[in-house]
Amino acid sequence: MSEDNWSPPAVLLAVDLVILTLRSSRLQVLLVERGVDPYRGALALPGGFLNNAAEDIEAAANRELREEADLDGTQLHLEQLRTYGAPERDPRGRIVSVAYLAIAPGLPEPVAGSDAAEASWRSADDALSGVIELAFDHRRILADGVERARAKLEHTALATAFCGSTFTISELQQVYEAVWGVALDPRNFYRKLQGVEGFIVPAGTDRRVTKGRPARLFRAGPRTVLHPPMVRPDTCENGGEHG
Amino acid sequence: MSEDNWSPPAVLLAVDLVILTLRSSRLQVLLVERGVDPYRGALALPGGFLNNAAEDIEAAANRELREEADLDGTQLHLEQLRTYGAPERDPRGRIVSVAYLAIAPGLPEPVAGSDAAEASWRSADDALSGVIELAFDHRRILADGVERARAKLEHTALATAFCGSTFTISELQQVYEAVWGVALDPRNFYRKLQGVEGFIVPAGTDRRVTKGRPARLFRAGPRTVLHPPMVRPDTCENGGEHG
DNA sequence: GCAATAGTGTCTATCAGACATTATTTA
DNA sequence: TAAATAATGTCTGATAGACACTATTGC
Secondary structure, three states: OOOOOOOOOEEEEEEEEEEEEEEOOEEEEEEEEOOOOOOOOOEEOOEEEOOOOOOOHHHHHHHHHHHHHOOOHHHOEEEEEEEEOOOOOOOOOOEEEEEEEEEOOOOOOOOOOOOOOOEEEEEHHHHHHOOOOEOOOHHHHHHHHHHHHHHHHHHEOHHHHHOOOOEOHHHHHHHHHHHHOOOOOHHHHHHHHHHOOOOEEEEEEEEEOOOOOOEEEEEEOOOOEOOOOOOOOOOOOOOOOOO | OOOOOOOOOEEEEEEEEEEEEEEOOEEEEEEEEOOOOOOOOOEEOOEEEOOOOOOOHHHHHHHHHHHHHOOOHHHOEEEEEEEEOOOOOOOOOOEEEEEEEEEOOOOOOOOOOOOOOOEEEEEHHHHHHOOOOEOOOHHHHHHHHHHHHHHHHHHEOHHHHHOOOOEOHHHHHHHHHHHHOOOOOHHHHHHHHHHOOOOEEEEEEEEEOOOOOOEEEEEEOOOOEOOOOOOOOOOOOOOOOOO
16 A cells, blocks of 8 residues: 555645624625736735744744734634645645634724735625635635634624724624624614623723714623524525424 | 745645544544554554645545545545644654544444454543543544534534434434433424424334334435524533634 | 614513323333 | 333423614714
C-alpha cells in the first residue's frame, strides 16, 4: 500500500475571512478588490497565506483581520468556519483554505489610504444571489458563513456581537431581522428576550435617544448558550411543514 | 509588508476520522493502535496524509474510512468537522489535520486479518474522560465530534444514521439516550417522533421480534431538518463557553 | 395637539412533561 | 398465568404567536 520512499504531499495553506456586520439594518460583508491575478479586479473575501510555517492558523486569521480589514480580532467574535480544499478551487495550484467567520458591530467604511483601502462593505444578499460576483469559491464560503450565523442566532447569544457594547432591544431585533431575513413582532421579541435570563443585562440608567420614547440600554449578559433557543419563524423550508 | 521573493510556506495535510456508532446501547468510537512513532502503541483516531497533491480532502477521508475502518463512505454519514492546525500539535512538524465526523450503524468488531485489524470500537465516554488516552490532540477532536453529533440530533435527522436501513422507534430512542446521555420518556418520545412529519416513515408491515410485543419498523424519511427540533432535556448547564 | 418609538398586558393554540392504560407477544 | 415491551390517551403548565393598549419622548 505504501512505497518505501513515499512521502506525503505538501499544500499551501490560506485563510479566508467572512466578516459580517450590520449597516443601515442590512447584513453586509467585507469584500476586497483583488489587485493581482487570478481574478484581478474581482471582489473576494479578505484572506491570505500563512506567513511562515510556524504561524498558527487562527493567528493568521487575526493578522489578516488587522491587515486587510483594519479590525482587532480580540474585540470581535471570530470562529473557524470550515476548510475548503477541492483540488481545482484555485488555478495557481493546490491551495487549501481555512475559512473563519467574524462578526463585527456596525462600522464605518474602511478609510481610504489605510491598509484596508481596498476593502468595502457590500450587501450580503447581493453577494449571495450573484448580483455581486466573487472570486474562487468565495460565494460558497460566504453562504456557509451566513448560514452559520443564522443558525447560531437561534441558540447562542451571537446576536450581541453585531452590536456595540451597549444596545437597545430594538437594535438587537434588527440584527435578528436582518440576518434571518424575516420580520419579528417587537412585543413578542421583547417578552422573549427578557425571559431568557442572562442573555442581556441592563446597562445603567442611560437611554438611547432617537425619535420617539428613549430606549433602555443593555449589554451582553454572561449567557452564551440560549436555553430555550430563539425560534426562527417558519420560512417553509426543507422537506415540508409540520403537524 | 511583503518581500519581493517571499513565498508562502507549505504544510503537510492529514485527515482524521471521528467514527461514531452505537453498540450495546453505548456510544462508541473507532480507534486504532499506532504502529509507528510518535505515540507508538497508543490509541488514536483513524487517519492519514493525503495520498498525493491532487487528492480531494473528502476523498482522502473516504479512503481512510475504507483502509483503516473497512467502511464504505457512500453508505454512511460523513461530514467535515473542523481543522486542527496548532503549530505544535504534531512533533514531526507542521501537520494540519482536517477532521471528519462519520456516523455508522451498529457494526461488529473489525475482523482480525483485514486492513482494519488494528481498529477496535471503544467507549466514547472512556476516551472523553481520559480513562483511555489518545495520541496528539485527538481527545479534543473527539470531544468536538461528539458535541457536533449531540447538537445535530436536535435539529436534523442524523439519529437515523446510527441505525440500519430499518429500525424501531425504541431503537431510535436508544440513539438519543446514548448520545445525549439522558433518559427519555418512551411515550413522549413516541408521540413527538410521530408528530414530526417526514422524519421517519413506516417500512412495510414487518415487525421486529424481541421479547415483548413486536415493534413496527420504520425507515428514514425525506426530511433532514427537524421542524420543530427535538429538545434535549435540561442538564442544568451553561454559564458561559463556546468553541 | 400629533407622530413616533418604547414598553406592558391578554388571549389562545400548541406542545413538552408527567403519568395511566391498553395491546400483543414470549416464556 | 406472568413478564416484557409496544402503542395510545389524558391532563397540565409553559410558551409562541397574534394583537390592544399605555408610556414617554420630539415636533
